[in-house]
Amino acid sequence: MTMVPTSNAFKTNAAGALKDAPLQEALGIAREHSIKTRLGTIAKLPEFEDLRDIGRDLKNHIIAHLDQYLLQFEQEVIKRGGHVHWCPDGESARAKVLEICRSVDARTVTKGKTMIGEEIGINDFLFANGIEPVETDLGEYIIQLRGETPSHIIGPALHVTQAQVEATFRDAHTDLDPKRNLEDPASLMAEARTKLRAGFLKADVGITGANFLIADEGATTIVTNEGNGDLTQTLPRIHIVLASIEKVVPSLKDAMTLLRILARSATGQEQSVYTTFSAGPRRPGDLDGPEQFHVVLIDNGRSAYLGSDFEEMLRCIRCGACLDHCPVYHSVGGHAYGWVYSGPIGSLLNPAIIGIENAKPLPNASSLCGRCESVCPMRIPIPKMLRHWREREFQQALAPQAERSGIRFWAFFARRPLLYRLGTRIAARLLSAMAGKRGRLTNVPLAQGWTRFRDLPAPQGRTFHDQWRARNGS
């Protein structure tokens, strides 16, 4: 029921993405925009770097006391008349959501954007059980119409060009005048809003994610720019919050600290347009709010990484800055990663959740340039952890046999300077002779990985150590 991973086909996926002209156009626009806006906003907040340290320390503290804060959160939710459901995996979470929906004979549920919802495949599951999920985030709505999954943590339709959105709307909204003008973004937005409003009013249940769970208030928080979250959680009779366990923070003040970093890192905004808190169902005298408030707390493999080499990835607040600054993501987009999460953080999270054997290429698909770590608001050492995955693959013989043998063969020489010198002397002279006066090679046997797209500059002829020894004796 959950999305079938194609992460092991990353290379094929990536090759397709590189040839996809509209995708490349969309990625180019997004790249320039996101890098520039983030820089513009953080320049106006001198304490931004300090806030990153504070955020990192806060998250480390939470991870070390996760049980304590989750239990406190549960108590406070119950105190306010809400319910908390502990779900170890996707299956139990899906079953719980369905049970709640069925308790009110729900036909339609509206949904705010939730990555954990993608992770557990809630949409397909509800649909298969006769309940229609309606996405209310504009980006999510677009990809739902296109039958796609999100390609970015915060910009699910980042891979779609404006012209493609127009075509999608014309295909889907056949009841509207085919001659209507949809050329500017505002007209697309207006059309989506009209369509979505009907869904809001029809829905029996609203499902949202949570950016934070606030332990001492028993409250959940989401940030949106469209206000769709507010309608999703206040109009229907039941509000279900899907949240993974690491979303908890001790207090409102802590949530505020992280919110200051989140929007700036995510969209380059000082604050998202809507920051919404939900604490329990409607109380007597309240003007609005749901009759029931449920929090479905989902582990889905995360707790297994507590205390491991990978623990620090649990600090992630899903801002997407690492995707926005990743040159590999810029080249291939999010779908190539083959499962829910993409970009640098996806290459850490996907193997953790679906198993490294199902996501072997992802940790390797990085030049380890470190730009992700340099922008991560939680200072997650992503390159270091990508290397940890590579180490596991090497140990468990998941890395290709030829590659492992090749590295060991090379390492054998690198540990023996005399043999190494002999080998490099031969290689330098051989390659240099092959290139002749041209100074470069266009096709080198066994090095097509290099020469398919690039010439190989030829060695000058004699190695440095060879010349140095001749010059200075040894």
Added chain:
Amino acid sequence: MPSQNPPGSMPSSGPHVALFVTCLVDLFRPSVGFAAVKLLEAAGCRVSVPATQTCCGQPAYNSGDRASAVAIAQATIAALEGFPFIVAPSGSCAGMIKRHYPELLAADRMWGPRAVALADRVFELTQFLAEQCGRTDFGATLDRHCAYHDSCSSLREMGVKQAPRDLLGAVSGLKLTEMAETDACCGFGGTFCVKFPDISNSMAARKVETIAATGADLLLAGDLGCLLNLAGKMKRDGSRIEVRHVAEVLAGMTDEPAIGEASS
């Protein structure tokens, strides 16, 4: 290090530096090593080239072969630790020794402290010249227009940004134009570029566009990995922009054909 002190080197009272040549310079472009020696000696250093060095071990480390990486790290530490300063004409190899050896050997009671002790004395070439030796002007002259590419490891692991620019600013006749997105990777990434050649190529293509947009006729960088990648890409595409290691320009050693160029 008496046996490793080459008799031909200039006697000097200045700092004693071990040159970590790097495997790429050794194999592909020894002239960069000689340029580094020339610059270090001009800055008053006594230069040794420890004979048992090979490679810093990054190919193994980044491929997940931790055992090989540890063995190579130990051999490299043993080769270099007797010197007061270690300088590499590469931010990548310097970063490996400075940042990653201590982490790689942290759990080893014998090697951990030796890795840490070495790390403090490791520098990238331009950083060492400008910041440790306090020298930026080496008297070079070059009437060209260049762009400078920051390697990711130089920039983010070694914190090198201003040093090469200060040094190039002192080269008479040389004009430098900054490219857009100076912090973006060129697509080399060691074994990454041969494991994912089409993605690497797409990254290199973006970098080459920003280089071309500067109008420069010369591309410089401090890491041979990036330079081989970018020169290879630009030559394949028919670009006439020359590619050189920054040390060659600073040392006034631009007689050698540029990287990937034909010899006359």
